[in-house]
Amino acid sequence: MVDASELAWRMLSRAHKAELCYSPMFHSYVFVKDPKYQKEALASCPQDRPLIIQFCGNKADILVEAAKLAEPYCDAVDINLGCPQAIAKRGHYGAFLQDDWELLTEIVSTLSQKLNVPVTCKVRIFESIDHTIAYAKMLEKAGCKMLTVHGRTREQRGPLTGIASWKHIKAVRDNVSIPVLANGNIQCLADLERCLEETGCNGVMSAEGNLYNPFIFEGVNPPSWEPALEYLDLVEKFPCPTSYIRGHLFKLFQQLLGLPDNFKLREELGKGSTLKEFRTTVLKLKEKYIQFHNGAQVWNEEKEDFNLQFPPWLCRSYVRMTPEEYLKKMESFKASSGSGKEVTF
Template sequence: MEKLEGYEFYRSIGSPKWICGPMVDASELAFRMLVRRYGVDLAYTPMLNSKQFTKNTKLRKTIFTTCEGDRPLVAQFAGDCPETLLEAAKLVECCVDAVDINFGCPQHIAKRGHYGAYLQDEWDLMRSLISTLHQNLSVPVWCKIRVFPELEKSVAYAQMIEQSGSQVLAVHGRTRDSKGRNAGPADWSVIREIKKNLSVPVIANGDAVSLEAAEQCLSFTGCDGVMAAYPLLVNPTMFSGESKPDPFAVARGYLDLAEKHLTPTWQIRGHIFKLLKGHILGQDDIIRTYGAAQNANDYRQATLELEERIANGYSKTCSPTEACVNGIQSGYVLDEDDSVVQIFRE
């Protein structure tokens, strides 16, 4: 069959508007199936390291799982070798709708590994990576980027990526250096200018911390979709429009899916701490119980105990949106050992 491209392809997968972005160790199958229940139109896999993915069969079976209903699905890979990136993408092209190249990760691990946003100054290499996948995969290649401080360079950068074969572009409205506690707001005006100058679908990313914010972003930028990452970890129902979601009901739903899809306990732990962050503060014994949990049922029992405490009058809580905004503004979230760790910016 002829491979669809650009808007023809985007329409074929339902013209997705609300998108769950790629998150290291967090956008696994159980979580993707959860957010799909609450309005997400398309989801990404976690970022997959192409070198590790091709060499380690056991790791590959752990970090890439899917099922019926997990569509449309985009697999995101990181790497700097066209041949290795293609080899990795070939292993999943039968199970996904598109393959995305990560040109947006600003973390130090990406700098050490020579991938993500640390390739954005090497346009010839980027052209090779994109064109190799575009010419040799049966599914379209997408790209996810950050912007430059200069508007004109950001637009030229996006145009180069489109010309190299990318059929959809996701744009995070921050620069490579805008990260961590001092990241500042995402610049939607840069995304808007990129959208005006491309002929392929563009997805806006950055500061979509609520459905209202996502709708404002969509209206302001004129983009085809809006991507969220960390806000969905705190409130998976964000795109559904629910005004007061029950975090315990959401957590129970996630645990059911985690058990069904054999999710590793370390992934479950991360989700539970974020889903129930507004209730778990100060509950030191519950935090320790979560930290020692061995399976989804252990998490379920601890969650039921926490829910009962809240029902009986413990009231130190905050809403999902407040927890999300507070987490992003502070740059910190609770870890499983009752300490705080710096979060990855969306």
């Protein structure tokens, strides 16, 4: 995860039952050319294993050069074939390589032959299950030793993300002989267990779910300040850019910072630039809500229905509106504004 799975966050996740971690996605060309970028990317420690280092790129020779520099620090090298963002389209990498099977065969086979560690791939599905199976088998034949299958198409991103297809993932698992990890729809431990049962995969990857609740593999929804303070302690030991820290804290406190009563604290967190300032804001949030968490005060929240809900200080996955809801809301906005311009909510 770009700017999100740095060493401190990986160590936090490992402390709470993550058994395998990936580095952020690194651009192979920049990795080869920029020693500073390379040094920061390879930040690790003896406890940070097993570790897979992930690269994007579209030239086999550059990817090999980058991977050879990284292989002493990891247990496998992953080729990202799943990034659906506009920057990946402009750079012709990630999910925008999935139609060029000749190039992918060259990349995977070249890395497989020249590296001393396994080559793995993270992919997205095609709409057609049969085409997805053929894609997976092509990568396996080229030398891929493990597949992580994100059960969404390249177009399913942002407000159009929708539900991942475990049927596609199961079809891949049933038709290749290499290990397969499932990715998509993992918001809690029960999802993980159900996914393994339905897909037959060898493991489950959590990306976004982990960012909003790094205790996800323990089946625990802690008060947000617990992982936040533990993470800040790890950043003391394993420094990282301020932007990473701020991004993690905004996700951990997403529910609380969305309450009007906490807008000043949200602004404070946004302006924070030191570990001391971040810790101060976290402790203010803890002091404000710990009495509710401990039951010393009763939390009364207005509700429109009788569904049980997590209180806002507990970590929980981010749930987007459905694509159908988004499109309906966008059309309504266009009609009322007369702008005709697309708007993201």
